[in-house]
Amino acid sequence: MKREYIQIRCSIYEKKLLKNRAAKAGISLSEYLRSTAFQKNIVERITQEQLESYQLLVQYKNNFSRISNMFKKGNPKLAKEVKQLSEEIRSHLNNFKK
Numbered sequence: 001m002k003r004e005y006i007q008i009r010c011s012i013y014e015k016k017l018l019k020n021r022a023a024k025a026g027i028s029l030s031e032y033l034r035s036t037a038f039q040k041n042i043v044e045r046i047t048q049e050q051l052e053s054y055q056l057l058v059q060y061k062n063n064f065s066r067i068s069n070m071f072k073k074g075n076p077k078l079a080k081e082v083k084q085l086s087e088e089i090r091s092h093l094n095n096f097k098k
Contacts, residue, residue: 018033057092060089064082064089068082
């Protein structure tokens with residue numbers, strides 16, 4: 001039950017910035033301010049475009065891993081390069097989760 005009010009003063013720019021950050025996180029301005037005041041980690045919601053990009057990267061990573069496995073015996077150098085590309089995509093996917 002949240003019944004108490006706290007008023008703060010800020011500039012118009014600060015207010016717009018705070019509202020924008022709260023909207024990106026998918027929470028109300030009040031919840032955003034409470035979370036930041038208590039030093040909670042606030043994660044911005046991803047957009048549909050970002051989600052599609054993430055899914056595409058996952059698909060590429062899987063495809064390059066499969067290609068690498070196919071070339072292991074025939075062309076080890078190519079297999080190594082494809083595997084490195086797959087690992088690079090994986091590292092980008094891990095950064096996406098942060």
